[in-house]
Amino acid sequence: MGDIIYTTPVVRCLKKQLLDAEIHFITKPAFKYIYDNNPYVDKLLLLKPTLAETIAEIKAEGYDYLIDLHNNLRTTLIKLRTGIESSTYKKQTIRKWLSLKFHLKLVPPTHLVDRYMETVKFLGVTNDGQPIDYYIKANHQLASLLPTTHQSGFVAFVIGATHFTKRMPNEKIISICKEINQPVVLLGGDDVKANGDQIAAAIGLTIFNACGKTSLDESVFLVSKAQTIIGFDTGLTHIAEAFKKPIVSVWGGTVPELLGVQPYMAKDVFVAGIDLSCRPCSKFGLEKCPLGHFKCMKEIPEGPITEFVNNRA
Template sequence: MKILVIRFSSMGDIIYTTPVVRCIKKQVPNAEVHFLTKPAFKYIYDNNPYVDKLLLLKATLTETIDEIKAERYDCIVDLHNNLRTAIIKLRTGIPSSTYKKQPIKKWLSLKFKLKLIAPTHLVDRYLVAAKPLGVVNDGQPIDYYVKAEHQLSKLLPPSHQKRYTAFIIGATHFTKRMPNEKIISLCRELKIPIVLLGGNDVKANGDVIATALGDVVYNACGITSLDESVFLVSKAESIIGFDTGLTHIAEAFNRPIVSVWGGTVPELLGVQPYMVKDVLVAGIDLNCRPCSKFGLEKCPLGHFKCMNDMPLDGIIDFVNK
């Protein structure tokens, strides 16, 4: 049986498709599994043994549809459910099953702070779309495969090569990130060296934090590639991270994780840490939270209490234990 699974974006959402792909490949007899995504997210499925072929969204949807038709699939599992995937399913005529996003319930939950969405993980929500194939959850973590053989001695100073906590300080939007001063206060209480991870957009933040704390902190933001950052996460003694792709990727390695949430909440989108044995989800209850599904460039009320007022003792105890 030849099956096409579709999810175009984003990093975190695609990460959570990996258990679905694995379950289809292992549970559907003689399954040939292909995956379609945007070129920017190709790296997530590089080296993944459960995907027989990776298709990349082309410049025009017509080109992509022509490629899909040429493959002669028996079934499409649509894990994105947007206009483009609707057009693909319509124009190819291939039998399909589709992930249900529940946009109205999500909007009402966000707008009126109602709890209309069950705190079911996104993986399980996706698996409903694969259920017609006879697929069930195998209870295993997400999959991510580091692309190259890296060495700690080439990525970190000697002081950080034996033990360290990886602190992922990057996130796309401001309301997902802790202020520098809060991170400094947290790191000051941690017992082992700290490696800061993130892109060029938070390199300056990392410099401020490292300057305040001295040699105990190594700022790798904007220095390491994504693959190197994933490798460093996989070797960390523990991980602290915000609502961002690298934090979700970290779940593949079953390290103790502190998942820190500001203006967004994991329950709404179903992206709380998945199949991690030792995890702390940190966030505080406020009438204004969540203020958005995906994060904002500033606090709508100006006080940013969700991060500024977050207690640190629980995080410190979790990491230091």
């Protein structure tokens, strides 16, 4: 999700700076929601069940250029078989692998958006310095999603993430929430609903567990209405950057510099994480701590997080 979200500034800059251009975007059906309602895309294409069908559709459109922001085997085959002039994102795969394997700093801390923007420089397109784009799909109402006690001045805490090593333990989240001076809304999917129930039970009425109760679009709406957002290395936290809200970005087994996905163009951000010889242990997260101690999350100081949040109440 994060990789797709960070393509939105490229699409916006292309559309706004190449006034006569028609911009199409192709992605997997699972990521369609990221570009739904996006005014800078003239047509949204979805990958077909077979590569041959996808290539046939691309050929039929008669494109002048292909901008490849993925650079994998599929996109390589698409470029070869269509023969369309293309520009390709440089992944720095070997540097990333060496950095991860030997804990070296071989990858410059350049944001993914800026690396994506390099692919359209040949067209005279430049970065406009604006945040990512995300467009909420429906006219949601706070009254239908939250109790009265949580409808203003609340903190959104995104407790979900795909992998274990990206999430704080429940007891750590509980300890942080106890020191927050505002109502807290927990956000995440069904996979962390039980975690949310445990956290809410430990604290009481100041916590509302919305995990598994709201759709993704409703969760994004709640993020857009929050006073402050706390979240891990996960898609919803990255989407929050579109709304120019204060964000606490919490990192455990992964690090933002390696992937270039530190909060983008967000002016009020606190990045929480600690230096350890074993960190990062992976690029995208693991199902358990390889060393068993999980210090990267358990030992993150709580005071700076709660101070950041309470100072923005």
